[in-house]
Amino acid sequence: MPARKNHKAKKKHHQQPQHQLHQKQPQEQELPQSQDEETTPPAYRIAHSDIYGRYLVANRELKPGELLITEPPLVIGPCVSADPVCLGCYKPVTLSAAQYRCPSCAWPLCGPSCVGLGQSNGHSTEECALYTKRRPQAADQLHQRAAPIDIRDLYELVVIVRILLLRTHAPAQYVLIERMESHTEERRHNAVLWQHYEEKVVHRLRESWQLSETISADELHQICGILDVNCFEIGQNGAKARTLYPSAFLLAHDCSPNTAHTDDPRSFAIYLRTSRRVREHEALTLSYAYTLQGTLKRRDFMHDGKLFWCQCQRCADPRELGTDCSALICGGCKAGTVRAAKPLDQDADWTCDRCDYRLSATQLVRLLDRINNDLESIDVHDIPGLENFLKRYREILRPNHYLLLSAKYSLCQIYGRIEGYLLPQMSLEDIERKERYCREFLEVIDVLEPGLTRLRGLIMYELHAPIMVLAQHAIQNGQIQRQDFQRKLKEVVKMLRESRDILLLEPEGSSEHEMGLAAADALTKMGC
Numbered sequence: 420m421p422a423r424k425n426h427k428a429k430k431k432h433h434q435q436p437q438h439q440l441h442q443k444q445p446q447e448q449e450l451p452q453s454q455d456e457e458t459t460p461p462a463y464r465i466a467h468s469d470i471y472g473r474y475l476v477a478n479r480e481l482k483p484g485e486l487l488i489t490e491p492p493l494v495i496g497p498c499v500s501a502d503p504v505c506l507g508c509y510k511p512v513t514l515s516a517a518q519y520r521c522p523s524c525a526w527p528l529c530g531p532s533c534v535g536l537g538q539s540n541g542h543s544t545e546e547c548a549l550y551t552k553r554r555p556q557a558a559d560q561l562h563q564r565a566a567p568i569d570i571r572d573l574y575e576l577v578v579i580v581r582i583l584l585l586r587t588h589a590p591a592q593y594v595l596i597e598r599m600e601s602h603t604e605e606r607r608h609n610a611v612l613w614q615h616y617e618e619k620v621v622h623r624l625r626e627s628w629q630l631s632e633t634i635s636a637d638e639l640h641q642i643c644g645i646l647d648v649n650c651f652e653i654g655q656n657g658a659k660a661r662t663l664y665p666s667a668f669l670l671a672h673d674c675s676p677n678t679a680h681t682d683d684p685r686s687f688a689i690y691l692r693t694s695r696r697v698r699e700h701e702a703l704t705l706s707y708a709y710t711l712q713g714t715l716k717r718r719d720f721m722h723d724g725k726l727f728w729c730q731c732q733r734c735a736d737p738r739e740l741g742t743d744c745s746a747l748i749c750g751g752c753k754a755g756t757v758r759a760a761k762p763l764d765q766d767a768d769w770t771c772d773r774c775d776y777r778l779s780a781t782q783l784v785r786l787l788d789r790i791n792n793d794l795e796s797i798d799v800h801d802i803p804g805l806e807n808f809l810k811r812y813r814e815i816l817r818p819n820h821y822l823l824l825s826a827k828y829s830l831c832q833i834y835g836r837i838e839g840y841l842l843p844q845m846s847l848e849d850i851e852r853k854e855r856y857c858r859e860f861l862e863v864i865d866v867l868e869p870g871l872t873r874l875r876g877l878i879m880y881e882l883h884a885p886i887m888v889l890a891q892h893a894i895q896n897g898q899i900q901r902q903d904f905q906r907k908l909k910e911v912v913k914m915l916r917e918s919r920d921i922l923l924l925e926p927e928g929s930s931e932h933e934m935g936l937a938a939a940d941a942l943t944k945m946g947c
């Protein structure tokens with residue numbers, strides 16, 4: 420779910436707020452726990468509620484960073500995207516004539532020695548055999564002149580076909596997938612959604628690919644629903660894939676969750692840990708949406724894909740846990756703040772806290788889409804472009820608005836990293852700006868994704884450098900006393916320690932892990 424290119428990032432339920440789930444619900448019934456209870460007391464149990472369906476609950480108080488789940492995917496494949504990827508390792512490929520392709524089925528691959536060739540989590544022999552038979556309908560359609568929508572449609576089919584192959588080749592895995600929630604009946608009532616899958620998946624596989632003997636239309640719709648509701652988007656070092664995991668799918672959603680996850684770049688196994696302290700009986704949660712988005716967008720995303728209206732504490736609070744990350748500056752009095760009057764009603768007006776000014780939800784969505792498109796049109800390395808964006812919208816959006824934070828996050832990452840803006844080349848004003856953006860971003864992330872979360876680790880690493888450089892400059896020029904300098908150094912050490920501890924939880928070989936090692940190295944050099 421990344422909102423920005425360099426970021427990392429649905430049943431009509433009437434759901435009760437998240438905090439009420441921390442106590443065992445009267446209608447809650449416990450399901451068998453799969454862990455070996457004799458050796459380790461299980462960290463969690465599977466529970467059931469009318470609102471969440473099955474979900475995981477802490478069996479005891481859990482410390483931040485406890486590893487709860489690590490398991491390989493039941494199925495993995497490319498994300499739904501028009502950007503072609505290698506079927507073995509999910510790294511980007513092109514559709515040019517020079518691109519290496521599978522000698523049998525002709526799907527583009529990164530090369531003849533791709534680690535995923537012949538592997539169940541890559542381009543398996545069964546998959547290759549099926550695509551070889553369907554070459555005219557499949558790989559032959561993937562050429563340089565192919566329209567993005569046609570490329571997207573073909574890549575969307577890959578995971579679905581892989582699930583079909585599991586029925587024959589790994590039936591036990593198929594059964595685990597088949598038991599996942601699909602929300603098929605609710606999806607059937609959504610004419611646009613149903614028609615989309617009817618055309619793009621059901622008709623295509625059953626008629627064009629002549630698989631009608633293999634699978635019924637209803638079964639295909641069920642698989643599409645299971646994928647929409649349960650899949651994770653993962654990937655490291657440029658790879659992008661979607662996966663279904665045997666138990667991680669059970670976690671309920673919360674817009675300020677208490678777990679964080681990462682994945683192994685080789686095996687694609689998930690590592691799911693508590694990100695903060697979790698109380699006994701508290702629901703274990705992860706965020707299905709990108710946390711750095713406003714309530715309106717997140718709720719729509721969850722409703723469209725996962726078929727429920729989120730009613731977590733963050734969604735129910737017009738100030739989003741005090742962050743005000745969806746707030747606008749009043750277009751009437753220019754002084755008040757415009758927020759959702761009733762955040763759990765998608766159609767309710769947005770009102771000013773000082774005057775009568777109001778915006779309808781439709782007007783607001785239009786405005787946000789326009790600003791978002793503007794942001795998306797700026798290259799993530801374009802520092803003047805991003806700075807201009809911040810200037811353009813600072814009289815419309817509150818400083819913590821998620822769209823401004825998104826631009827600030829990009830700037831935090833590139834100030835000090837790209838030619839012309841490397842730390843020694845930067846003006847003091849630019850270094851101060853990097854420090855300010857990092858602090859503003861961290862303040863919001865500390866609330867929305869507190870604890871051991873990747874974004875906190877990354878931003879704290881970014882923040883240590885400007886604090887250090889500015890402190891050194893200030894002491895050299897007699898602007899601060901030795902005591903103030905020591906205080907700044909202590910803050911640098913704190914940032915580096917926390918970022919090291921968080922980022923070293925990321926898998927070896929990932930860029931985040933490398934940053935964790937760099938933080939550790941910096942600490943050693945400082946004698947800490």
Ligand SMILES: C[S@@+](CC[C@H](N)C(=O)[O-])C[C@H]1O[C@@H](n2cnc3c(N)ncnc32)[C@H](O)[C@@H]1O
Nearest residue numbers: 434471472473600648649668669671672725727
């Ligand atoms: C990935 S599945 C989670 C497992 C699912 N509860 C089950 O029993 O199979 C996602 C589904 O769980 C339910 N769910 C998860 N989090 C929820 C929440 N915060 N509020 C309401 N429903 C939720 C929704 O039905 C959603 O589509």
